[in-house]
Structures are given as C-alpha cells and as structure tokens.
Amino acid sequence: MHRLVFLDLDDTLFQSHRKCPNDGELHPTAYLADGRAHSFMTARQRSLWQLLDDQSTLIPTTARDHDALRRVDLPFQSWCIIDYGGVILNPDGEPDSDWMARMEAYSHDSLDELNDLLDRMLTFVAREGLTIRARLIEDFGVPFYLVAKYRDARESDLDRLQDALAVPWLAERAGAYRLHRNGNNLAIIPRWLGKERAVRHLITRLGREWGELLTIGIGDSLIDGAFMAECDYAITPRGSQLFEATLSRVLI
Template identity: 35%
Template sequence: MLILTDLDDTLFQTARKCPETTGELKVMSYLVDGTESGFATPRQQRTLSWLSHGRIVPVTARDRDVLARVNIDQAPAICANGGCVIGIDGEVDLKWHAILQERAAKGTPVREIYEHATEGLDAERFRHWVVAEGDLDLYIVIKSNTGENGADLQDLETQLSRHFPADWRIHRNGNNLAFLPSWLNKREAARYLIEQLRAADEDRPVIGIGDSHSDVGFMDLCDYAMTPTTSQLWKHVTSQNAWC
C-alpha cells in the first residue's frame, strides 16, 4: 500500500497549533538552527505507526533541505509542491527535473515575476523568497512577520495577484501565501511517481492524505482520501452541509 501524504498540519504541526493533551508530544521537525518546530500529538503518533505498515510517500511544499529536517521516511518523496521527485534510491529524479525545465522555459521566469511583484513590499511586515530546486526556480512564498494566523495576507493576496499571469495558482493557508506557475503542482508529480511505484503491481492501493485545497489534486489520483477534521479542506467539505 502506498500512502501519499502531506506533512505540516496533517501529520504534525507547530506547538501553538497542538491541542491540549495529557500525552507527550513527539518532535517531528526542526528549524535550520536545530530548534524544534513540529510536533505530533499522541493520536498523530499512533496514526503514523498505523501508516508505517505501508510505504509512506511525503508530498510536501517543503524543499529537499527542509524535508531533510523532518523525522519521516525521505524516499520516495515529492518536494516543493511537485518541483522535485525523489526516487526510492533517495536520489533526485533527473527525468522529472528535465520535464519541469522544459515546461518552465515556455513561460515568464519565476524570478522575474518575483522581483516585480515584491518590489516595495514592507520588509518589517512580510518576508518572502523563491523556492528553487537545483537550477530551477519553482514558486514564490510570502509570510507575515506579525503573526502566525496570516490575517494580513488576505489583503496582500488581492494586492499582488495583478502582477501574476492569469494561469498561475494562488494558495493561502494560515501564515502562508504561495504563487505557483501553471506547470508546477503536486498532482502531476504524484501521477508520475504513482505510475513508477505501481509498475510492478498495478493493483497496489494508494491512499492520499492532506489538509489544504492544494492537496486535493494529488488526493484525487488516489483510491482513498483522508483529511484531518480540523483542516482547511474538511472545513470546505462541511461548509453548508445539512448533515453536519
């Protein structure tokens, strides 16, 4: 069984987001300076233990370096919102990288759009960068410096959206605002990897787990889908649902 799963706010979260529990939290991720940053509750720890009976495949917005600071299987994996595929051998899939390079070359360079869109952005209120893998710029991230709930990112999204091509996707969840070119998404990377991992067993079941709107694309390719009931995705599912 394959388990394609998002990480942050799906299998663990920051201490601030952890619900009250009488059990001990397990450290799941670290910042670049070694500070503990992500924690799994006892229930999440049991879920991880259950999932370990299959092959866990992280599908994350984290790039390779940031994924490396997570206490979870690293290969195979999909990093940087589909911008990097890591094979079973732990090596970057160069064929997928070449496919993205070819697709990226047909559009306006991500770096060029980034510099134009973020020019004059208040550095005290917002931090921002381009996520890249190797020689390929992938997408743009903006976070607020004034709080983790990202309330001030809503207005910023509207303000900046005019700088981006019409076919780009915008994803906002909590204190995270991301702008992604049309050629980059978790769905296509997941399709590519699933085909490889199912080559020897076409009936191998696949479960997709995620918490946000951006996860739906790859979850839709799976046989079954799971989401935390505290997630952005589940709130959307239950909104105006007469049975809830």
Template identity: 35%
Template sequence: MSGAAHGHDTPVFVFVDLDDSLFNSARKCPPGVPLEPAALLKNGEVVSYTNPRQRALLHWLRQGATIVPVTARSAEGFARVLVDFPGMAVVSFGGVILDAQRQPAPRWAQHMQAALAVSREPMQQACASMSAWLVEHEIDAWVKVVEENGQAQYLLTKHRAADAQVLAQLAEQMLRPWAATRPGWRVFQNDNNLTLLPPGLDKSYAVAYLMAELRAQGDIVTVGIGDSLSDAGFLSLCDYAMAPQGTQLGQRLWECLA
C-alpha cells in the same frame, strides 16, 4: 482462491502531505498532550511536533502501507523533517521526486526542467513586485523564490508574526490580480503560507506520474492525506482520501456537505 484474487496482496500506497497533516508547528499544537519533535528550523531549533494521535496514525499507516510524503517543502526543508520516511518522496509542490537515497528522479527532473524553464523570469518579476509592495505598504513579511538545484520552483511569502489576515489581504490585492492575467499561474494561501505556483508545477502532476509508474508494475491501492486546498488535486487522484478535522481542506469538505 489465492490472496491476489482476493486483493489481500494488492500493495497500499499512502500519498501524504506533511505539515498540518502529520505534524504541526508549535503554535498549532493542542495544549496538554505529550509532543515529540517532528521538524527543525535551519538553526536547528525544533519548529514542529507530532501529537499522540498523529503518531498513532503514522504507526498504523506504516504497518500496512508504503508512505510517500507529498510536500511543499524544498528538498532542504524536507531533510529537516525528523519523522523517518525511508522511501521516495515528492517535494517542492511536485517539482522534485526524490528516491530513497534522496537523489532526484532523473526523468522527472528532465520533465520539470522543461516545464519550468519559461517561468523563471515572470517569477522573478512577481518576487520583485511583491518585495516592492511589502516595503510600500510597510508589511512585515518576507518573500522568496524557492529553488531546487538552481531552478525556480515557486514563490513563497510568509508574515514574520504569522498574521494570516495580512497575508490574505496581500493575496487579494496583489498576488491574485497578478496571477489572473497569466494563464496557468495559481495562488494558494493556507494560514501563514502564501504561494504562487507556475504552470506545470502541482503536487498532483508528480503523484500522477508516480502512480502510473507503480501501476505499470501491477495494481496498487492509493490513499491520499492532505490538509490544504493545494492538496485537493492529488487527493482526487487517489482511491481514498482523508483530510484532518479542523483543517482548511477538512473544513471546506464539511461546508460543501452541510
């Protein structure tokens, strides 16, 4: 029997979230292990590192699979990742698909432009409301609309001292009530990232699109890796899924099984 009949030749694609899945910010790194720089801040300072187990996982994946990063990072933030991903990548929560030359895939760009056009104004409103709330309640956080090529993608709030509890309160008191009255808008918080996603923007939509494109050329095996609840959608599309131990999604999965 040929390799194809056995399935040995079926290409494996790993759709993998980056932050907290393949590397961590310095404050979350385990003590006493050799770390290697994995991502930079805008000022060039190293902000994230890989530990030996993460590097081993990456090495193992590279040997047998094509790795496709699926990240909330903007294209600009993705460019500050030091780990090498030579192929295509999904950035901005699925708002942009980059090819190997880091150019936006034109058909997806067209689709997202139409999908997000109506969200710009409400997102600016949410940003203004959030800014006012932060001032009024003297919360030391910043908020911004993440944009790609001039197009509003999603709202991001971070606490300057990385106080996740303050962000959780902010989500409950301000952002979730805002989203609850607007169909399709979703709020995610994981640690010091509080995000508001407009209708039509989700990692899973971009991954579904890529999977369909790849499968149009022949069968593939898909594996998903992610650490956050916002990764669950694209993981559920994959043949196999992994969540790192001790992460938001990993914990939720074990809680469900316990």
C-alpha cells in the same frame, strides 16, 4: 496488492507548537535549520503514522524542499515528492532524472514572470511598510514557485499583498498560475507544477513495476485535494482547511 499512501506533512502529520492542542504529550518531529524543534506530533498523529508505516509504503507529498525534508525526523524509506511535486526523489534519495529534466524545461519558461512578480512584491512591501518576506523557492538549482509570508502576527499585511497585487497579477495571466493561501503562506504556483502531477506519474510508474496498487491520499489544505483525487481513497484531518471546505458542510 501494494498499498501506497501519499502523505502531506505539515498540518497533516505534524504542526507548529502554536497549532498543537494544549493537552496531551507532544513529540518533536521537525526542526529548524538551527536545530530547534519547530513541529510536533500529537499522540493521535503518532498512532496514525505507526498504522500507516506498518501496513503500507509511505510517500511524503509535500511543499517542503530537500533541506526541509531532511529536518523531519521520520524514517521515509521509499519515494518522496517534494517542492509541490517539482522534485521526485527515488528510494536512494536522488532526484528522478527524467522528471527533473521535464521540470527544468517548464521552469525556464516561467522564470521571467515569477521574477517580475517577485520584484513587484518587494517594491510593494517596501513602499507600504509591510512585514512580509517574499522569495522564489528553488531546489536542486531549479526555481519552482514564489512564496510570501507575514511576520509579527500581521496577517493583514499578507491580505493587502494578496488583494492589491497577487490577485490582479494572476487575473492578467488567464489561469497560467494558481494562488494557494493557508495560514501565513501565500504561494504563487505555475500550473505545470503540482503534487497531483507527480502523484499521477508515480502511480503509473509503480503500477507498471509492482502490479496492482491500492492508493490513499492524505492532506489538509485545499491544494492537496488535487493529489488526493488521484488516489483510490482520500483522508483529511478534522478541522483542516480541506475539511472545513467539504465535510464540515454536511455535519448536522
């Protein structure tokens, strides 16, 4: 039986230095575009990686784009799911053409609305003097979703943008988009885009090609729950956003 592990990366397998524990050795794992180490694995995370890598096929399932994935210093050797499921890379590192064609068609239908929201955000940020950077995330020439991040530790700026602009905009569109907020990330994601859709697609495809599968989903945030629910088993780090919303409630 083939074992597939669909594995979120940031805040699951590694995290930025400020989120790391103060004790214990840290191993640099992901880097900024200028080459500086940005994210690190703890000893426990490295042990988890080694266990999974020895016993299964690891499929990173991440919001990172292709460039950001290449700056992760881990030897992924199989399929990869990136851009919240917008792109599926085959084991040769090339986008799956059928999946890309499907995503391009969906993206075309959402682009005007996402550009409209981006314009509104940039106008609001400038008018209110907020320390926020907002942009559309594109990969392989396809726009996927919108993300806004606060700077200079001014989290309240992102709260204002979310409450005053993003939430009402979403309400006007009757569930066509979803909001994901975790730390300094605010993402507006079309419903056609999702890690769970790409995971479901790969499970079906690889099941036909490889036979019976055991699937495991590992992630940290609420939005990861959807792709983890596609798998036979689900794992989340203690203290994660998903843990706090679920398992922590049954602790005695």
